[in-house]
Amino acid sequence: MDLLLTQEEIAFRDEVRAFLEAELDHDLRRAERLNPSFVAYPEVGRKWQAKVAKKGWAAPAWPKEHGGPGWTLAQRYIFDQECERAGEPNFRGASIKMIAPVLMRYGTEEQKRFYLPRILSGEDLWAQGYSEPGSGSDLASLKTKAMRDGDHYVVNGSKIWSTLAHHSTRMFALVRTSDTGKKQEGITFLLIDLSLPGISIRPIRSICGTHEFNQVFFDDVRVPVADRVGEEGQGWEIAKYLLEFERGGSFAGGALRALHSRLLKLASEPLPDGRRMIDDPVFAVRFAEIATDIDANDMLELTAMSKVQAGGNPGSVPSSTMKILRSRIRQAIAELAASILGRDALRWEEHRPLHELPEEPEIEEERKVASALYFNSRSQSIFGGSNEIQLEIIARTLLR
Amino acid sequence: MDLNYSPEQLMLKESAARFLSEVSSFEFRRQIIASEAGMDEEVWRGFAELGWLALPFAEENGGLGCGPVEISLLMEEMGKALVTEPFLASVVLAGGLLERVGSAEQRERVLTPLIAGMSRPALAHMERETGSDLGCIATQAVRDGNGYRLYGRKALVLGGASSDTFLVTARLDNEIALFLLPAGAEGLARKTVRLVDGSRACDLMLDSVRVDEQDLVSARGGVLPEIEAAYDRATAALAADAVGCMDALLAATITYTKQRVQFGQPLANFQALQHRMAEMAVKCEEARASALLATLSVDAPRTIRIRAVSGAKAKVGRASRHVAQEAIQLHGAMGYSEEMPVGSWFRRLYAFENSFGSTAEHLARYGAIVRDPAVLAGGLLREPEAY
Numbered sequence: 144m145d146l147l148l149t150q151e152e153i154a155f156r157d158e159v160r161a162f163l164e165a166e167l168d169h170d171l172r173r174a175e176r177l178n179p180s181f182v183a184y185p186e187v188g189r190k191w192q193a194k195v196a197k198k199g200w201a202a203p204a205w206p207k208e209h210g211g212p213g214w215t216l217a218q219r220y221i222f223d224q225e226c227e228r229a230g231e232p233n234f235r236g237a238s239i240k241m242i243a244p245v246l247m248r249y250g251t252e253e254q255k256r257f258y259l260p261r262i263l264s265g266e267d268l269w270a271q272g273y274s275e276p277g278s279g280s281d282l283a284s285l286k287t288k289a290m291r292d293g294d295h296y297v298v299n300g301s302k303i304w305s306t307l308a309h310h311s312t313r314m315f316a317l318v319r320t321s322d323t324g325k326k327q328e329g330i331t332f333l334l335i336d337l338s339l340p341g342i343s344i345r346p347i348r349s350i351c352g353t354h355e356f357n358q359v360f361f362d363d364v365r366v367p368v369a370d371r372v373g374e375e376g377q378g379w380e381i382a383k384y385l386l387e388f389e390r391g392g393s394f395a396g397g398a399l400r401a402l403h404s405r406l407l408k409l410a411s412e413p414l415p416d417g418r419r420m421i422d423d424p425v426f427a428v429r430f431a432e433i434a435t436d437i438d439a440n441d442m443l444e445l446t447a448m449s450k451v452q453a454g455g456n457p458g459s460v461p462s463s464t465m466k467i468l469r470s471r472i473r474q475a476i477a478e479l480a481a482s483i484l485g486r487d488a489l490r491w492e493e494h495r496p497l498h499e500l501p502e503e504p505e506i507e508e509e510r511k512v513a514s515a516l517y518f519n520s521r522s523q524s525i526f527g528g529s530n531e532i533q534l535e536i537i538a539r540t541l542l543r
Numbered sequence: 544m545d546l547n548y549s550p551e552q553l554m555l556k557e558s559a560a561r562f563l564s565e566v567s568s569f570e571f572r573r574q575i576i577a578s579e580a581g582m583d584e585e586v587w588r589g590f591a592e593l594g595w596l597a598l599p600f601a602e603e604n605g606g607l608g609c610g611p612v613e614i615s616l617l618m619e620e621m622g623k624a625l626v627t628e629p630f631l632a633s634v635v636l637a638g639g640l641l642e643r644v645g646s647a648e649q650r651e652r653v654l655t656p657l658i659a660g661m662s663r664p665a666l667a668h669m670e671r672e673t674g675s676d677l678g679c680i681a682t683q684a685v686r687d688g689n690g691y692r693l694y695g696r697k698a699l700v701l702g703g704a705s706s707d708t709f710l711v712t713a714r715l716d717n718e719i720a721l722f723l724l725p726a727g728a729e730g731l732a733r734k735t736v737r738l739v740d741g742s743r744a745c746d747l748m749l750d751s752v753r754v755d756e757q758d759l760v761s762a763r764g765g766v767l768p769e770i771e772a773a774y775d776r777a778t779a780a781l782a783a784d785a786v787g788c789m790d791a792l793l794a795a796t797i798t799y800t801k802q803r804v805q806f807g808q809p810l811a812n813f814q815a816l817q818h819r820m821a822e823m824a825v826k827c828e829e830a831r832a833s834a835l836l837a838t839l840s841v842d843a844p845r846t847i848r849i850r851a852v853s854g855a856k857a858k859v860g861r862a863s864r865h866v867a868q869e870a871i872q873l874h875g876a877m878g879y880s881e882e883m884p885v886g887s888w889f890r891r892l893y894a895f896e897n898s899f900g901s902t903a904e905h906l907a908r909y910g911a912i913v914r915d916p917a918v919l920a921g922g923l924l925r926e927p928e929a930y
């Protein structure tokens with residue numbers, strides 16, 4: 144065992160760095176710095192994703208046969224660390240990281256041929272249609288109905304908390320096709336074109352002041368049967384397979400390290416009263432503790448993912464473990480960063496996106512976004528299945 | 544020692560809860576927060592009619608002569624009701640300070656219209672550079688004939704967005720002096736600042752603002768110790784507001800988990816969540832006790848006051864963070880959205896933690912005092928002060 148880079152990997156790292164140097168311009172970096180969320184602002188993310196796609200790097204974890212770069216794990220790690228350190232507006236969300244691996248595993252040839260290239264090119268942006276007003280943690284209790292009518296399903300019901308649905312072209316959704324038997328067995332996985340008649344979207348604002356998620360209503364929406372993934376009733380198996388990717392399918396370590404590096408910068412700057420937080424022993428201990436968490440998390444991500452072939456699934460306990468650790472670390476960093484603000488934490492900028500405001504020195508902008516980042520970080524232990532549910536999954540396996 | 548609320552105090556609490564639930568629903572607050580002013584004049588008039596604006600002031604000044612206990616009862620209810628009208632800033636902080644340091648003429652000039660609901664004073668002391676050392680201000684007062692001219696900047700003046708009168712501190716001959724300024728004074732520029740809890744403050748710029756001799760608020764022995772005491776009274780009051788928010792979060796979480804069904808049963812049936820709520824309740828009680836200690840110590844000698852107030856600021860700060868985070872977590876995505884008031888209390892408690900000095904700053908202030916073995920070993924009951 145060792146952690147050494149090969150000559151090729153060093154060359155690859157340098158190529159990534161050169162690419163970032165050339166393509167990740169000031170405006171993109173600044174927009175990302177002022178983004179309180181875990182997902183880039185769509186118009187910013189789209190711009191960046193187009194550049195990455197042009198280079199052939201749109202989907203780091205995809206195998207070559209589907210248009211991915213077919214990278215080794217070391218290359219994926221390097222790419223993640225370099226991009227995040229440079230401050231990229233990461234836009235590899237539900238499309239690239241969730242629905243794509245599902246299509247690769249469960250999709251028909253036709254579905255793969257049609258949908259995967261549109262994801263790579265950015266033509267399609269996907270929203271996740273799992274949660275419903277009455278079904279969050281108990282996802283399998285979902286009620287959105289799909290009735291078969293010839294070559295179509297007629298969908299009625301509503302999905303909630305759908306991130307970026309208002310910017311998306313499509314949604315993958317879990318729907319109920321049967322009310323008999325176990326509740327898991329009546330679930331089917333559908334691909335829904337969000338421009339279909341009968342779909343309406345209600346925006347919902349989060350406590351960090353951003354409109355990011357939505358409620359989506361379906362009123363007699365006709366979805367072609369050809370847009371079903373897997374068999375009728377196979378939805379639950381597919382849903383769980385997808386969740387492994389959502390929770391632990393790709394590296395989060397680079398983003399955490401980048402956030403912590405930003406925190407170091409913030410803490411090294413003199414405060415209005417002349418002190419520097421990094422000189423404060425209590426702060427310094429907390430800062431170092433979090434750094435050990437990040438190192439351990441990187442190592443854990445590497446070991447867990449080294450067991451997975453490119454395109455393969457991480458497994459439920461490892462992905463739940465990763466989800467818990469990542470969310471906690473992100474929350475800890477955001478909390479510590481906000482603690483630096485002092486009285487300025489009272490100031491609240493309402494305008495979104497923040498990067499539309501006149502540019503200020505970098506440190507001022509870091510201070511401006513820190514409270515919102517802290518508020519946003521509270522969502523980390525809720526989305527993708529709450530941390531309580533991750534603990535349930537781990538406990539059930541442990542105590543089986 | 545007497546730890547019972549008087550019947551009058553209990554009545555005040557009850558009528559406050561009733562009035563505020565009538566005039567300050569969550570939907571109403573949402574609209575107010577989104578409005579330009581961030582506060583409601585009608586509600587403020589209601590405060591005046593109920594006598595709340597007169598509460599802490601001596602009868603000779605037209606007040607009701609109540610003490611910190613009444614203030615804390617009101618503040619608790621205001622926290623619950625997410626009140627954004629500047630009661631704390633105008634009545635407790637600015638009014639309270641002026642009552643103690645102002646001349647009879649100045650008290651008449653400021654407190655009478657304040658009590659009538661016609662005027663809202665605000666204290667403009669802190670500057671961007673002012674850290675835990677309250678004496679660190681740079682605003683200058685320069686003599687100018689039979690008056691003064693003020694130069695400098697003030698940051699985050701609480702209640703300052705809608706106030707008509709500022710109490711401004713400035714250095715005068717190396718002492719800190721306090722001046723009364725009308726908001727419309729020439730050379731005074733005000734910039735409204737939106738705060739994280741939805742209320743409004745302001746930043747002030749003073750460029751050669753002229754004040755007359757009669758607007759110098761005299762205070763024998765310098766005004767700084769009185770300013771420190773005023774901030775301590777305000778901090779104790781704000782701790783009560785925070786306790787109100789914590790109670791509200793716990794109550795909301797209990798209600799929600801009892802009614803939200805997942806896996807065929809209410810969330811409140813799950814032991815994992817029951818213990819989390821029980822822990823929240825422990826934190827609420829601890830915070831309430833700590834805030835009460837502060838309330839009952841604001842008029843005590845300085846060391847005792849600091850121990851109680853800074854101790855409470857730190858204690859309630861940590862406890863409230865725990866409760867606020869747990870409340871969101873137990874509400875799931877609903878708690879993270881603006882669909883329910885949970886997030887509003889969360890943000891208000893975040894504001895609490897960062898008002899009048901952070902948890903870390905108050906711990907340091909407290910730590911410096913309990914390092915004295917005599918202070919550390921001393922219990923809470925004390926001899927009455929000799930007047």
Ligand SMILES: Cc1cc2nc3c(=O)[nH]c(=O)nc-3n(C[C@H](O)[C@H](O)[C@H](O)COP(=O)(O)OP(=O)(O)OC[C@H]3O[C@@H](n4cnc5c(N)ncnc54)[C@H](O)[C@@H]3O)c2cc1C
Pocket residue numbers: 270271272273274275278279280281303304305306307356522525526527528529530531532535803805806810813815816872873874875876877879
């Ligand atoms: C920012 C954000 C983005 C999201 N984006 C999407 C999206 O794009 N698409 C989508 O489909 N969904 C999305 N979600 C929804 C997310 O998946 C759900 O919030 C999550 O599954 C929890 O469900 P809930 O919010 O209904 O909470 P609930 O299920 O109501 O749970 C409330 C609380 O009870 C706890 N709890 C529940 N059951 C148990 C139990 N048995 N034991 C112990 N504790 C329990 C939970 O952990 C939680 O703390 C998003 C959520 C957030 C916050």
